[in-house]
Amino acid sequence: MALSKVWVHAEATENGVAPITLEMLAKAREIADVVEVFVGGDGAAVAATVGAHGATKVHATGDLSGKLQGVHVAGALAAAIEGGEAPDLIMLGTTQDGRDIGARLSVKLDKPVLTNNTEIEVGDGIVVSTQIFGGTQIVKTKFAAGSPAIALFRPKSFVAEESGGGAAEVAALAVPDAGAAGAAKLVNRHIEETSGPKLDEAAVVVAGGRGLTEAAKFEMIEELAKLLKGAPGASRAIVDAGWVPYSYQVGQTGKVVKPTVYIAAGISGATQHMVGMKGSKNIIAINKDPEAPIFGIADLGIVGDVHKVLPQLIEALKAR
Amino acid sequence: MNIVVCVKQIPDPADPGALDADHTLKRDGKLILDESDSYGVEMALQLVDKAGSGEVTLVSMAPNDEVSGLRTALAMGAAKAVLVSDDALKGAGALDTAKVLAAAIKKVEGADLILAATESSDGYTGTVPEQIAAVLDLPSITFAKSVEIADGTVKVQRQTEAGYDECESPLPAVVSVTAGVVEPRYPSFKGIMAAKSKPVETVKVADLGIDGAIVGWSGAGQEIIDVAAAPAREAGEVFEDDGTAAEKIVGFLDGLKVL
Numbered sequence: 001m002a003l004s005k006v007w008v009h010a011e012a013t014e015n016g017v018a019p020i021t022l023e024m025l026a027k028a029r030e031i032a033d034v035v036e037v038f039v040g041g042d043g044a045a046v047a048a049t050v051g052a053h054g055a056t057k058v059h060a061t062g063d064l065s066g067k068l069q070g071v072h073v074a075g076a077l078a079a080a081i082e083g084g085e086a087p088d089l090i091m092l093g094t095t096q097d098g099r100d101i102g103a104r105l106s107v108k109l110d111k112p113v114l115t116n117n118t119e120i121e122v123g124d125g126i127v128v129s130t131q132i133f134g135g136t137q138i139v140k141t142k143f144a145a146g147s148p149a150i151a152l153f154r155p156k157s158f159v160a161e162e163s164g165g166g167a168a169e170v171a172a173l174a175v176p177d178a179g180a181a182g183a184a185k186l187v188n189r190h191i192e193e194t195s196g197p198k199l200d201e202a203a204v205v206v207a208g209g210r211g212l213t214e215a216a217k218f219e220m221i222e223e224l225a226k227l228l229k230g231a232p233g234a235s236r237a238i239v240d241a242g243w244v245p246y247s248y249q250v251g252q253t254g255k256v257v258k259p260t261v262y263i264a265a266g267i268s269g270a271t272q273h274m275v276g277m278k279g280s281k282n283i284i285a286i287n288k289d290p291e292a293p294i295f296g297i298a299d300l301g302i303v304g305d306v307h308k309v310l311p312q313l314i315e316a317l318k319a320r
Numbered sequence: 321m322n323i324v325v326c327v328k329q330i331p332d333p334a335d336p337g338a339l340d341a342d343h344t345l346k347r348d349g350k351l352i353l354d355e356s357d358s359y360g361v362e363m364a365l366q367l368v369d370k371a372g373s374g375e376v377t378l379v380s381m382a383p384n385d386e387v388s389g390l391r392t393a394l395a396m397g398a399a400k401a402v403l404v405s406d407d408a409l410k411g412a413g414a415l416d417t418a419k420v421l422a423a424a425i426k427k428v429e430g431a432d433l434i435l436a437a438t439e440s441s442d443g444y445t446g447t448v449p450e451q452i453a454a455v456l457d458l459p460s461i462t463f464a465k466s467v468e469i470a471d472g473t474v475k476v477q478r479q480t481e482a483g484y485d486e487c488e489s490p491l492p493a494v495v496s497v498t499a500g501v502v503e504p505r506y507p508s509f510k511g512i513m514a515a516k517s518k519p520v521e522t523v524k525v526a527d528l529g530i531d532g533a534i535v536g537w538s539g540a541g542q543e544i545i546d547v548a549a550a551p552a553r554e555a556g557e558v559f560e561d562d563g564t565a566a567e568k569i570v571g572f573l574d575g576l577k578v579l
């Protein structure tokens with residue numbers, strides 16, 4: 001059984017459409033006859049890309065600059081749904097804006113929002129899967145509140161795939177006045193400079209944790225990442241300690257990565273870290289504690305001191 | 321400046337988590353203050369300090385009249401707490417939780433700002449703060465990595481994928497804070513002693529004007545149909561470094577053709 005219509009949240013970024021959107025579109029095509037997207041912003045800017053990934057229509061609010069997405073996009077969706085356009089399912093990413101929109105919409109529609117999902121099946125109803133206890137158990141939950149169902153998905157749960165479709169048709173999504181609830185403003189955006197491949201797209205990720213013992217030692221991680229044409233990553237412990245920005249964080253509250261190789265140096269392997277990197281094809285762990293949980297999922301484990309192993313590894317790679 | 325902080329009391333994350341027969345998280349042991357919420361408590365204490373007047377009130381929803389976590393936050397310096405504890409809430413989803421917390425927040429007079437964490441450590445749906453804002457029809461800013469208040473406006477640096485957004489909102493407003501916004505203080509001995517006599521008002525859903533039949537299992541609108549072990553990832557080889565670790569890693573990378 002397939003759903004008749006699914007709406008996917010299209011997240012626009014500085015350089016196009018966020019990967020999570022395209023991942024969800026691939027899944028949406030599998031489970032629904034009609035796949036459309038909605039965007040808090042300019043529809044024309046995303047129409048070609050989402051069309052190439054199977055969406056036939058873009059419901060676009062138009063310019064929302066200066067406004068926060070959550071309350072306004074949710075208000076617009078609720079109005080469209082009340083107006084009779086209801087899809088069977090609304091898919092959003094577990095991202096900052098995805099969570100805000102999903103949460104506001106759930107109150108508007110008085111329906112639950114199911115979060116952190118990694119899979120969805122349609123059979124006798126809509127059933128989503130979420131991983132709990134650090135990804136060791138999978139819980140399946142069925143929507144029991146009537147359509148539309150609202151679900152948030154973790155990045156990298158599905159594989160994006162082009163459908164060969166042409167540009168999606170753009171339709172206006174009216175944004176009702178949100179009143180006092182709409183009073184928060186976005187004043188200015190700050191984009192951090194990055195170089196090299198993006199953390200969640202790199203084929204190699206070299207991540208460092210508290211075992212590096214001090215901020216300056218993170219340079220070894222940066223250098224190694226560069227030599228391997230990969231991206232540097234981090235555990236939350238050293239993000240919270242201020243050694244590296246949040247954009248480096250891998251895990252439950254950071255990025256989900258699935259590179260060909262993930263190197264964890266001085267990272268213990270807390271469940272919240274592992275949910276963000278367990279899907280890596282190959283994992284190399286360097287830790288001085290033979291009991292560190294990270295060894296439980298490593299393909300190659302080195303019980304050793306990062307201050308010895310990393311410099312040697314850097315030398316060996318430079319010598320090639 | 322009167323600030324309400326939502327604080328969740330959760331099973332100790334150091335203990336292995338477990339589910340009850342009805343698939344809800346086991347919460348029958350002692351519950352503690354969610355570390356994620358210690359940041360909100362600290363932020364609130366600092367903002368009230370800066371304003372020079374006002375107080376911090378805690379609201380929490382937890383089973384079995386649990387107050388251990390609230391006492392920790394009171395020991396940090398919060399003035400009082402409202403606890404909603406009711407068997408009718410078993411099985412509550414995030415939306416139910418938000419409805420209940422919103423009603424409890426309404427009981428606190430003159431709240432200028434409501435703080436919560438971006439996500440809890442045990443359920444981590446990350447939707448409750450924004451849902452509370454929606455129920456109360458208030459503006460909200462989520463993922464705050466810095467919070468300042470001036471002239472009735474809250475200014476927030478909101479964390480984004482690419483950096484951060486400068487946002488602001490008139491008060492009252494709901495703000496969710498990330499871990500690391502501030503360094504939570506340790507309760508002092510004096511604080512711990514004082515906390516014992518600080519007022520904690522315990523209420524039932526009916527006291528909040530909420531029908532017990534629309535929250536909890538009956539209201540959740542979701543049904544857990546299966547819980548199963550995830551396919552485990554096999555551990556590979558583990559070597560003790562004898563000076564050849566770098567060589568082994570290079571060999572492994574060579575085999576994968578990533579060099």
Ligand SMILES: Cc1cc2nc3c(=O)[nH]c(=O)nc-3n(C[C@H](O)[C@H](O)[C@H](O)COP(=O)(O)OP(=O)(O)OC[C@H]3O[C@@H](n4cnc5c(N)ncnc54)[C@H](O)[C@@H]3O)c2cc1C
Binds near residue numbers: 234254305439
């Ligand atoms: C709600 C919530 C969300 C969270 N989200 C995330 C998240 O998204 N990402 C994340 O990473 N964490 C997250 N955490 C935190 C997580 O629980 C851990 O605290 C964190 O991952 C630990 O980081 P770490 O491994 O760097 O530090 P530690 O756990 O302190 O581990 C350091 C490791 O380094 C090793 N070591 C020390 N010295 C050396 C040496 N010289 N050579 C080699 N090894 C050495 C030690 O043996 C140890 O295993 C979250 C926690 C909560 C409660």
Ligand SMILES: Cc1cc2nc3c(=O)[nH]c(=O)nc-3n(C[C@H](O)[C@H](O)[C@H](O)COP(=O)(O)OP(=O)(O)OC[C@H]3O[C@@H](n4cnc5c(N)ncnc54)[C@H](O)[C@@H]3O)c2cc1C
Binds near residue numbers: 115116356440449
């Ligand atoms: C593994 C797991 C997955 C779940 N998935 C879902 C789901 O997909 N959808 C759903 O509707 N429910 C879900 N639930 C149920 C949900 O966790 C509970 O309804 C919970 O009461 C609120 O959600 P949260 O802890 O995820 O809140 P979050 O939104 O993650 O919490 C953010 C902040 O809100 C405040 N807050 C949240 N709860 C309380 C409280 N009880 N008292 C005081 N402050 C609080 C705190 O400041 C907290 O840090 C899940 C539960 C578990 C254990």
